[in-house]
Amino acid sequence: MNMKPIGKWVGYPLQAVCYAAFMAVVGYFATSPPYVHLPAGEALVKLSFQHAGQRKEACRERSAEELAKLAPNMRAQSVCPRERVPVEVEVEMDGKPLFKVIAPPTGLSRDGAATVYRRVVVPAGPHRFVAKMKDAATGDFGYVMSRGVELGSGRVLVIDFDAREGGWVFRG
Amino acid sequence: MVNPSADPTRPKVPVADGARPGPVRRALRALLYSTEGAFDRAFGQAGNPWRHLGGLAFLLFWIVAVTGIYIYIGFDTRVDGAYASVERLSSNAFPVGSFARSLHRYASDAFVLVTVLHLAREWILGRYAHFRRLSWLTGVLALWLVFASGIGGFWLVWDRIAQYSLIATTEWLDVLPVFGGALIRNFIEPGAVNDRFFSLLIFLHIGIPLALLATMWVHLQRLSRPGTNPPGTLAWGTLAALALLSVAWPVASEAPADLTAVPGTLALDWFYLGVHAFADTASPLALWAASGGFTLLLVALPWASRAARAPRPVAAVVDLANCNGCARCFADCPYAAVTMQPRSDGKHLPREAVVDPDLCAGCGICAGACPSSTPFRSVTTLASGIDMPQAPIDGLRIELEAALARFAPLPNGAPAIIVFGCQGEDGSADLARFVDQRTAAIALMCAAQLPPSFVEYALRAGADGVLVTGCRDGDCTYRLGNRWTGERLAALREPHLRAVVPRDRLRIAWTGRDDNRALPDALATFRADLAAGARARRAASALPPKRSLVPPRPESFL
Numbered sequence: 001m002n003m004k005p006i007g008k009w010v011g012y013p014l015q016a017v018c019y020a021a022f023m024a025v026v027g028y029f030a031t032s033p034p035y036v037h038l039p040a041g042e043a044l045v046k047l048s049f050q051h052a053g054q055r056k057e058a059c060r061e062r063s064a065e066e067l068a069k070l071a072p073n074m075r076a077q078s079v080c081p082r083e084r085v086p087v088e089v090e091v092e093m094d095g096k097p098l099f100k101v102i103a104p105p106t107g108l109s110r111d112g113a114a115t116v117y118r119r120v121v122v123p124a125g126p127h128r129f130v131a132k133m134k135d136a137a138t139g140d141f142g143y144v145m146s147r148g149v150e151l152g153s154g155r156v157l158v159i160d161f162d163a164r165e166g167g168w169v170f171r172g
Numbered sequence: 173m174v175n176p177s178a179d180p181t182r183p184k185v186p187v188a189d190g191a192r193p194g195p196v197r198r199a200l201r202a203l204l205y206s207t208e209g210a211f212d213r214a215f216g217q218a219g220n221p222w223r224h225l226g227g228l229a230f231l232l233f234w235i236v237a238v239t240g241i242y243i244y245i246g247f248d249t250r251v252d253g254a255y256a257s258v259e260r261l262s263s264n265a266f267p268v269g270s271f272a273r274s275l276h277r278y279a280s281d282a283f284v285l286v287t288v289l290h291l292a293r294e295w296i297l298g299r300y301a302h303f304r305r306l307s308w309l310t311g312v313l314a315l316w317l318v319f320a321s322g323i324g325g326f327w328l329v330w331d332r333i334a335q336y337s338l339i340a341t342t343e344w345l346d347v348l349p350v351f352g353g354a355l356i357r358n359f360i361e362p363g364a365v366n367d368r369f370f371s372l373l374i375f376l377h378i379g380i381p382l383a384l385l386a387t388m389w390v391h392l393q394r395l396s397r398p399g400t401n402p403p404g405t406l407a408w409g410t411l412a413a414l415a416l417l418s419v420a421w422p423v424a425s426e427a428p429a430d431l432t433a434v435p436g437t438l439a440l441d442w443f444y445l446g447v448h449a450f451a452d453t454a455s456p457l458a459l460w461a462a463s464g465g466f467t468l469l470l471v472a473l474p475w476a477s478r479a480a481r482a483p484r485p486v487a488a489v490v491d492l493a494n495c496n497g498c499a500r501c502f503a504d505c506p507y508a509a510v511t512m513q514p515r516s517d518g519k520h521l522p523r524e525a526v527v528d529p530d531l532c533a534g535c536g537i538c539a540g541a542c543p544s545s546t547p548f549r550s551v552t553t554l555a556s557g558i559d560m561p562q563a564p565i566d567g568l569r570i571e572l573e574a575a576l577a578r579f580a581p582l583p584n585g586a587p588a589i590i591v592f593g594c595q596g597e598d599g600s601a602d603l604a605r606f607v608d609q610r611t612a613a614i615a616l617m618c619a620a621q622l623p624p625s626f627v628e629y630a631l632r633a634g635a636d637g638v639l640v641t642g643c644r645d646g647d648c649t650y651r652l653g654n655r656w657t658g659e660r661l662a663a664l665r666e667p668h669l670r671a672v673v674p675r676d677r678l679r680i681a682w683t684g685r686d687d688n689r690a691l692p693d694a695l696a697t698f699r700a701d702l703a704a705g706a707r708a709r710r711a712a713s714a715l716p717p718k719r720s721l722v723p724p725r726p727e728s729f730l
Contacts, residue, residue: 014214018221019413026281027417035440035449037336044434048360106352115353117346154433158360171361172432 043124043151047099049161052113053085053135082111088134089116090141091159093127124153131159131168143167193298194478200296205684208647217645217682219403221410224646225290227402228410230388232283235411237381239276240325243269247328251370254330255428262424274418280322281443282414287318291470297649301479303394303507303533310391312470317384322444324377330370333438333445335359335429340448344456362431394531396508397652485534486562488527492516494544495557497523500666501538504620506651507531510538510558525558535650536560536621540660543667546625547572563617572626575612576634586610587636587702589695592626594619594642594653606695618642620653624660624669627678637677637702641691644684654682676705 038044059080067075084105091099099118106112128148132141145168149157157172193201208222215221221228246266248257261269291311294300300308323341327334342355358364392398401407426438440449451459474480487509488501502510502525509531512523525538538558539545545556547569554566572590579588591613593603603613612635616622619642627638640657648654658680659665669678679698683690 011214011216015409018211018214019409022282022410023413023417026278026285026414027421029442030278030281030423031439031441033442035438036436037438037452038434038436040436046360048357050354050357115357117343117353117356154436156432156434160360 038121038154041124041153042121043153044156045093045098045120045122045129045151046156046158047089047091047101047116047118048158050113050115051087051133051135051161051163053087053105054137055081056083056085056137057081082109084111084114085135085137087114087116088141090132092130093122095128098122098129122151124151124155126150129157129159129170131161133161133168145170197296197298204293204296208644212644215406217647219406220644220646221402221406222289222293223644224399224402224406225286225293227399228286228406229283229290230400231402231407231410232279232286233385233388235279235414236276236283239272239279240381242272243276249371249374250367251330251365252367254328254370255425258329258331258425262422270422271415271418274421274423275414276325277423277441278414278417280325281441282410284318284322284443287315291315295473298477298479300473301477301482302474302484303509303531305474306394307391308474309471310387312467314384314387314391316467317380317387319444319447321377321381321384324373324380326441326445327373328377329425330429332426332429332435333440335431336435336438337445337448340451340456344451344459347456347460359431365429365431394507395651396506399651484529485532486560487529487532487534488536488538488558489561490525490527490558491555492519492524492557494542494555495524496543497521497525498543499523499525500541500543501525501558504537504541504652504656506535506537506653507533509533527558533650534560534562535618535653536563536616537618537650537653537656539565540618540621540623541656541667542623545623546667547623547629548625560617560621563621565623568614568616568622568626569629571614572630573633575614576630578612579610579634585706587699587706588612588634589637589639589699589702590614590630590635591639591641591695592616592619592622593640593691594621594649606691610699611695618648618650618653620648620650620656620660622657624667627661627669628673631673631677636706637679637698639679639681639695639698641681641683641694643682645682647684677702 059078061077062075062079067077086105087103089099089101089103090097098120101116101118103114103116104110105114126148128146130144130146133143134141136142143161147168147170149170149172151157151172155172157170160169160171161167162169204222208220211220211222217223243261246257246261246269248254258273260266261273264270294308294311323337326337339356339359342359345351346353346355358369392400402410426435440446442449447459447463450462454462497512497515499512502512509528511526511528513526515521515524517524527538539556539560542557542559545554545559545565547554547565554564554569556565559565575590576588588610589612591603591606591611593613593615594617595603595615603615606613619640622640627640630638640661642653642657643649645654656665660667661669661678661680663669663671679694679701681691681694681698683694
């Protein structure tokens with residue numbers, strides 16, 4: 001009682017075409033078109049570190065009047081604010097600015113380490129990098145390092161900071 | 173409410189509970205129907221893959237799962253051994269390893285394709301509001317899990333693509349304040365990715381697909397008889413196509429991952445990893461904006477769209493005086509909105525039907541299933557055990573009798589035909605264009621709202637033929653209308669059309685609402701067949717119906 005069915009000599013070839021188109025779409029886009037993530041002759045420079053800036057304020061002693069105002073169980077002699085200063089970083093490549101970051105401290109109390117991750121594509125070849133960091137409330141950049149690096153095509157240079165290793169670390 | 177019409181020949185159409193689509197949606201629907209119509213020629217209506225996208229998604233999930241389990245047997249879970257083990261698979265040092273790996277990849281790619289098409293189709297058809305809300309929202313969640321599952325799979329190969337994808341994903345996640353740029357530190361230097369971390373990746377690639385499976389299960393919870401299995405020929409055809417693709421174009425790995433180098437050109441799988449290319453071009457933050465914004469848009473649709481602002485479908489109402497608890501409405505409800513519960517009116521019957529208005533689609537299929545919905549009952553007002561307030565069965569009988577009374581005899585005695593047809597959720601069907609002196613059209617909310625006894629009633633009361641029409645086979649707006657109607661009229665399902673009714677005076681034509689030619693053609697063919705068989709045919713019964721409102725016509729059943 002339904003509509004006239006499709007003749008199989010029409011339907012089967014049409015189905016084959018549909019399945020072939022399905023295979024073509026799946027097969028093609030599974031690997032194509034090729035994606036150029038990094039062109040030839042280019043390299044990648046990554047600035048990545050985690051570093052805690054110094055405390056924003058130095059510890060101080062409470063006066064007798066301040067202590068008297070506090071409940072007996074809260075009368076700690078010293079007050080050490082937790083908040084840290086932002087970490088300022090500048091990186092130059094061949095005398096030109098590459099990165100300039102002011103990374104705030106993490107955490108609700110702003111007392112955690114600052115985390116920085118930046119990346120930029122640069123031409124491959126020899127380059128001179130100068131990395132500077134300021135992690136104190138006053139003064140100039142406390143950590144400065146200059147390094148000449150030969151960047152091969154498709155290579156990655158990671159500029160890290162590790163206080164245990166004395167400061168800037170160039171990996172690549 | 174049934175719309176009164178000044179023109180008594182126009183079918184009284186129950187107000188559609190769904191909103192009429194806007195111009196963009198109408199254009200997209202026209203394109204969709206045109207595409208589906210083309211596929212109908214190849215696959216037939218019932219086997220059309222466009223109407224089984226959800227079932228195909230399930231099939232592809234199981235193919236991916238089975239091949240994934242097989243691949244895992246030969247997979248080395250150490251970060252230093254993973255790449256080599258996948259290479260062994262691809263070189264068939266592991267039995268049919270290359271085929272299994274390729275089938276796993278291509279089935280998962282097809283899974284994304286089918287899932288996105290399924291979502292697009294449901295959106296185009298406006299199937300996301302009211303009683304479909306849960307299905308829609310779980311589908312949105314499933315979409316995220318599909319991508320998470322698939323992208324995680326690429327990482328386990330630990331080739332250049334894995335490196336690229338993993339770094340791109342962590343850069344994207346690091347935008348979130350909770351990570352704050354710490355995740356990427358895991359991939360700064362080669363020694364950072366160790367066996368322990370790699371085990372975490374494997375755990376994710378098993379756990380997230382399991383979460384996806386659970387979500388898919390919830391996705392079906394508001395549906396009775398969900399179509400999780402596509403038709404056999406479609407399933408085998410899809411599997412064969414993917415298998416052929418896997419043999420002809422086996423998947424190969426890129427070079428091993430090297431965190432000291434950046435992948436240059438990659439053979440990217442655009443189904444899953446195209447999002448990384450977008451983040452490269454724009455930024456990870458832009459990808460969050462795009463993906464998050466798109467997700468919010470999808471999630472908001474059930475509340476903020478035109479379809480959502482339309483009135484909720486009027487739910488079916490149970491009349492306990494006419495309900496004997498036979499459970500046919502329960503069995504036929506496509507959305508599990510009817511449950512059978514212990515009797516509450518004191519009658520000596522075990523059960524009664526109870527309708528959940530939040531789940532009810534307002535389709536009327538339950539009214540068509542109720543044995544009380546027979547027009548042969550000698551009551552002034554026909555009350556059914558379960559009925560639709562906006563289009564009651566009594567109104568259907570009145571409309572049918574009025575239509576029969578309007579048939580004017582013509583000198584050539586052209587057969588008189590009653591057309592019962594569904595109007596679609598948005599009321600887009602226009603059966604009035606078929607009304608003439610020998611054709612009457614009665615609109616239903618769903619073809620399965622028609623009790624089979626109405627067919628016999630119409631034939632006894634003066635119609636030469638009855639044509640039942642509706643959505644294309646397998647494409648019922650309310651999921652099961654075609655199937656239930658077909659089975660009832662073929663006496664394969666209760667309530668059934670009695671055997672005494674001559675089948676050559678009944679025609680079913682699942683033409684859909686979009687094809688302007690199919691229904692007129694079917695009507696003309698039916699009329700010609702009726703005319704050709706009129707002299708050779710004997711009346712199934714010359715008895716008029718019990719109700720005397722319509723006098724018997726001498727020329728009927730000749």
